[in-house]
Amino acid sequence: MTMLARFADSVFWLGRYVERAENLARILDVHGAFVRDPRGTSDWSVIVDLNSDAERFDKEYDRPTASNVLQFYVLDAANPNSIAACIRGARENARTLRHVISTEMWTHLNVFHAGVKDLKRKDVRIDSLTRTCNFIKDECQRQTGISLGTLYRDEAWRFWQIGRHLERADQTTRLLDMKYRQVALVEEQPGSPVDISQWNVLLRSAAGYYAFRRTRASRMTPSETARFMLLDHSFPRSIAYSVAKVEQELRDLVRFNGLDLGEEIPVKLAAAKATLETCPADRVDADWLQHFADDMQIKIADLALAIGKRFFGYED
Amino acid sequence: MTLKGVLSGYDPDGFFCEIASGDAARHAALAPLVKRLGQMSLRTLEKRAKAVEQELYNLGITFTLYQNGSSIDRILPFDVIPRVLSAQDWDKIERGSIQRVTALNAFLHDVYNDRKVIKDGVVPADLVEKNENYRKQMKGVELRHRNYVQVAGVDVVRGADGEFYVLEDNARTPSGVSYVVENRQLLRRTFPEFFDGIDVRPVLDYGIRLHDALVEIAPESVMDPTVVLLSPGAFNSAYFEHVFLAREMGVPLVQGEDLFVDEDDEVFMKTTMGPKPVHAIYRRINDDFLDPEVFRKDSMLGVPGLMRAYRKGTVAIANAVGTGVADDKAIYAYMPRIIKYYLDEDPILPNVQTNLCREKEGLKYTLDHLEELVVKPVGEAGGYGVVIGPRASKKELDKVRAQLKEDPKNYISQPMISLSVCPTLVDGAIDHRHVDLRPFVVTGRKSWVLPGGLSRVALTKGSLVVNSSQGGGSKDTWVLGG
DSSP: OOOBHHHHHHHHHHHHHHHHHHHHHHHHHHHHHHHHSTTSOOOOHHHHHHTTOHHHHHHHOSSOOHHHHHIIIIIOTTSTTSHHHHHHHHHHHHHHTTTTSOHHHHHHHHHHHHHHHTOOGGGGSTTTHHHHHHHHHHHHHHHHHHHHHHSOTTHHHHHHHHHHHHHHHHHHHHHHHHHHHHHHHHTOOTTSHHHHHHHHHHHHHTTOHHHHHHHOTTOOOHHHHHHHHHHOTTOTTSHHHHHHHHHHHHHHHHHHHOOOOTTHHHHHHHHHHHHHTTOOSSOOOHHHHHHHHHHHHHHHHHHHHHHIIIIIOOOO | OOOOGGGTTOOOTTSOBTTTOSOHHHHHHHHHHHHHHHHSOHHHHHHHHHHHHHHHHHHTOEEEEEETTEEEEEEOOEEEEEEEEOHHHHHHHHHHHHHHHHHHHHHHHHHTTTOHHHHTTSSOHHHHHTOTTOOGGGTTOOOGGGOOOSEEEEEEEEOTTSOEEEEEEEOSOOOOHHHHHHHHHHHHHHOHHHHTTOOBOOOTTHHHHHHHHHHHHSOTTOSSOOEEEEOOOTTSTTHHHHHHHHHHHTOOEEOGGGEEEOTTSOEEEEETTEEEEOOEEEEOSOHHHHOTTTSOTTOSSSOTTHHHHHHHTSSEEESOTTGGGGSSHHHHHHHHHHHHHHHOOOOSSOBOOOEETTSHHHHHHHHHTTTTEEEEESSOOTTTTOEEGGGOOHHHHHHHHHHHHHOGGGEEEEEOOOOOEEEEEETTEEEEEEBOBBOEEEESSSEEEOSSOBEEEEOSTTOOOOOGGGTEEEEEEEEBOO
16 A cells, blocks of 8 residues: 655654654753753853754844743744644644544644644743643653554554654754753853753753663763763664664665665665764764754755655655 | 423424424334433533534534634534434435436436437526536546436425425535534434434445445446545645545545646556556546646646546546536426436425526516515525525615526525424523435445435524524434334
């Protein structure tokens, strides 16, 4: 049973949008925590830079205040990178896929979408930010859980998994990148006590704190934390894990669904993996990480485009 | 019938009531439901009705309105008190609907081939040839089983005399069937006790029946034909129904951009593995958008070359192209004669008496009795442009009088039917509201009628307009076992 190219595209984006919304909530929450730390920065422009949204943001808002940035990334549906826009996009794709996905996936997303539409300015004030971010995270995870439990394991499933993990890999580079930008802003030496507490927040925001402690009890250093989030094959939010997942699903598309990957996809996948291998074994410094994040994001975009051209009918 | 409890104050006000009127046999069949309804408190009814409404939103059983650049999701209001048809009621509707579809198919085949019906003077030539829904591209095209109308919606009303009358035939893309099935599932979930021990005929197999019919009209040479549903897309107000039908049939829900026709006039859909052949299309877009090579050049919704493939017989399209010539309000007036002509039978379901303003006597009668009649434009759908004489102001009557004189061909008139009523939960009380009925007839090799159909209810007191665009809601429609 083959699948309409447009549906493959939609289900890929359904996975991406939900994952993106969840990660945006994580990023906003971790930054909020950072800001509440008296020794942290109160600069919210890092979030705008992180998503390369400066141009769009400056057009609509005068200054990158907490209120403006949160409005822009949570409520502002005109911003395609906002949580509101992601959930709307997810729902629109789900609507198209309504007869391909389970009723439970659709109903949850439909109700979730209504909940996000109901969010008000007061819900993104700094004192309610964690509650709102938790709401977004919970509902995104609920959507993912329902999908895991109900989505039929055909092509739709595999393209959903690919979309989700490509997005997660991309977002993890942003989360790491943000961390280093913040550190640079407070002008602390990486490795100082303040810095360690910031890394804690980062690990917690990626739900990796205890796993990290358990596996690297004596190595609580920024470099080790970065390597954990980049390379740990057992940590489900690491880039290595996400890329491996993409690779596996691509393989299964060939094995179980009879698709042919063509020439470009394997090349782009190999390039993404090669970039990952450039991670230093000793000190991970901010410059390297920033450069790596940019590079990795490009490699992920290239791979996504190759998949789109091969299976979704994207033009060159 | 004695009405108790929550129904004790209910008064159908002289109209035929779908729950309380009829003969002894009908009363006996309805008694278990009436008893159960009577035992329910108004509070419970209201509470569960609210829950149903929320569920409709949650499930996204909505149609979308676009206003000032933003979109609003609306539900079709659902009334929780079912409308019930006895086995005898249904027998007549079922036979009558099939008879009409059989006659419509014979008429369409004749109109696009030999035109005997015109030569024999049964139907005037200009009604066919000048009909804007007549498609000359269909001349001489031979369809499997000579079947044009795979899905028909026959709109039926019940008068004060308890008789059913056909109000109009819908032979293009009648909608609403998704509500029939969804309403049943909603009611079963929220009021399971209504159904206890009552034999209500099932509606859940509609998708399977429709799929079977599409397979039966697909090109004969194809062993295992691929069926798709062609939709204009998520912005169409009936998109929920398209999704529903694709799901219930288990077929891809495609849009024009997903299909193409190759140089051998065969239709393909674009899949992740490349092109895959398509053999039958259940389309929910109008003729004029179907193929920009033949119809509207600006159509982005259709598939260039689709008519080439269709005429060559490599793909089946349901409903057939050009069925609109058979379902407008002028042809409707001739339906009793059309049935007699092709089937040599009297109509099982009578028409509402119709005055054709294109005919001199019809126009004169209409102008003389304007205050008593309902005047309808021939080509409109959805209740638009209808003037109800007894309810119209003097200004409205003057306006329609002028329109009738100016363009009599464009109008018909009918006596006002006292539509039957059904108890309905409105504003915290149970009151009578007018209802109609749209049974759905699915035809492949043979015809089948979904037991029930869409009961629409005019929620405004006294209103006879049941259209969803004008404040109508719907009810679950029960057909009781024999």
